[in-house]
Amino acid sequence: MSDFSSIDHIKIPEPALRRLPWYLAYAQLAKTQGEVFLSSTQIAKDLAVDASQVAKDLSYVNISGKTRVGYDTGLLINVLEDFLGFTKTHNAFIFGIGNLGGALIQDNGLAQYGLKICAGFDIKYELSGTRINQIPIHHIDRFFELRKQTKTNIGILTVPVNNAQSVAELMIEGGIKAIWNFTPFRIRVPENIIVQNTSIYAHLALMFNRLHSTINE
Amino acid sequence: MSDFSSIDHIKIPEPALRRLPWYLAYAQLAKTQGEVFLSSTQIAKDLAVDASQVAKDLSYVNISGKTRVGYDTGLLINVLEDFLGFTKTHNAFIFGIGNLGGALIQDNGLAQYGLKICAGFDIKYELSGTRINQIPIHHIDRFFELRKQTKTNIGILTVPVNNAQSVAELMIEGGIKAIWNFTPFRIRVPENIIVQNTSIYAHLALMFNRLHSTINE
Numbered sequence: 001m002s003d004f005s006s007i008d009h010i011k012i013p014e015p016a017l018r019r020l021p022w023y024l025a026y027a028q029l030a031k032t033q034g035e036v037f038l039s040s041t042q043i044a045k046d047l048a049v050d051a052s053q054v055a056k057d058l059s060y061v062n063i064s065g066k067t068r069v070g071y072d073t074g075l076l077i078n079v080l081e082d083f084l085g086f087t088k089t090h091n092a093f094i095f096g097i098g099n100l101g102g103a104l105i106q107d108n109g110l111a112q113y114g115l116k117i118c119a120g121f122d123i124k125y126e127l128s129g130t131r132i133n134q135i136p137i138h139h140i141d142r143f144f145e146l147r148k149q150t151k152t153n154i155g156i157l158t159v160p161v162n163n164a165q166s167v168a169e170l171m172i173e174g175g176i177k178a179i180w181n182f183t184p185f186r187i188r189v190p191e192n193i194i195v196q197n198t199s200i201y202a203h204l205a206l207m208f209n210r211l212h213s214t215i216n217e
Numbered sequence: 218m219s220d221f222s223s224i225d226h227i228k229i230p231e232p233a234l235r236r237l238p239w240y241l242a243y244a245q246l247a248k249t250q251g252e253v254f255l256s257s258t259q260i261a262k263d264l265a266v267d268a269s270q271v272a273k274d275l276s277y278v279n280i281s282g283k284t285r286v287g288y289d290t291g292l293l294i295n296v297l298e299d300f301l302g303f304t305k306t307h308n309a310f311i312f313g314i315g316n317l318g319g320a321l322i323q324d325n326g327l328a329q330y331g332l333k334i335c336a337g338f339d340i341k342y343e344l345s346g347t348r349i350n351q352i353p354i355h356h357i358d359r360f361f362e363l364r365k366q367t368k369t370n371i372g373i374l375t376v377p378v379n380n381a382q383s384v385a386e387l388m389i390e391g392g393i394k395a396i397w398n399f400t401p402f403r404i405r406v407p408e409n410i411i412v413q414n415t416s417i418y419a420h421l422a423l424m425f426n427r428l429h430s431t432i433n434e
Binding site for chain 2 (some may be wrong): 017154163
């Protein structure tokens with residue numbers, strides 16, 4: 001089974017990687033419906049992706065289909081979960097315990113996908129020493145010390161827009177290697193730092209725009 | 218000032234629309250730093266976008282810069298917030314009060330961006346009649362009736378993968394026009410229904426993959 005230490009893993013193009021979670025979700029549903037095998041044709045049809053594309057995407061993960069029957073559903077789920085990193089625990093710190101930060105700390109679903117939030121940081125002194133969903137909240141002053149102790153590589157950025165750049169810089173200075181940026185601010189980082197933007201409020205704007213283009217109010 | 222009823226609004230291409238929240242966040246930061254005017258050159262430099270691109274993107278919203286000084290920062294913020302739909306209240310229902318659904322209900326930040334969650338629905342009878350963050354939770358059986366009363370157009374989908382398609386179909390049958398899909402499942406909908414996918418767990422996989430490609434563990 002492929003894992004993160006395999007060299008193969010590095011070569012997958014991002015568009016293919018983005019589609020793998022769709023196949024995983026599809027296989028999870030198929031399994032509950034009792035489907036023992038899944039063909040790439042079937043996956044392709046239901047997800048409106050080209051069948052050769054599905055086969056090619058799945059060629060990056062270590063699974064082979066059987067002629068005329070396809071992929072074993074249970075095996076496909078295991079291989080995809082493993083490949084996507086969901087079966088491993090990745091520790092993370094979260095920065096900014098406001099509305100969204102507080103909400104993400106409550107989302108135990110993240111742990112099912114391999115992300116364990118170990119601690120939260122905020123500039124508000126009244127939050128330090130408290131816990132949300134069992135997770136300790138510290139003043140930001142303690143970040144360097146706790147990062148040293150724990151070697152946590154992932155930082156979730158949920159501070160207000162005005163502080164996004166400065167807190168990102170602090171995170172990097174402390175040793176964070178990957179920033180999951182939930183702010184709408186485009187942070188600037190050195191080349192070796194990974195940034196994953198998840199701008200949920202920007203998605204909201206896209207939806208509003210399309211809704212107002214189709215509905216007369 | 219442009220608003221959703223203007224015909225102009227419809228014409229903006231999606232990539233331009235996706236960049237507008239970046240300019241908004243940038244302008245919000247600049248304002249707190251006392252910058253009264255912002256030039257497209259300055260915005261472009263700091264956000265690593267082409268300057269002519271910034272000027273073109275901003276030509277879709279109803280604002281004009283002054284020669285040699287640029288856009289009035291405060292006005293730019295107002296016009297962008299208005300154009301992006303953040304100043305209007307859009308009512309929404311949320312379907313699936315599990316980890317992520319429960320977390321989103323707690324996120325008061327959504328209201329600042331124009332989204333008001335009015336009610337939550339779940340299949341669990343023990344949740345019905347409860348409130349989370351003041352928002353009433355109902356059994357899914359009450360959805361048709363409450364949708365009729367409120368004419369709510371937006372549905373947030375946070376059910377487990379296995380129920381994503383069937384709940385989406387129920388939402389549409391009840392009259393929902395736009396689905397904000399937080400599940401990793403690619404739901405299939407009729408052409409006139411708007412789907413905005415926000416696959417936060419898929420983003421997590423992208424980040425894990427890039428992290429493991431750069432760090433040897």
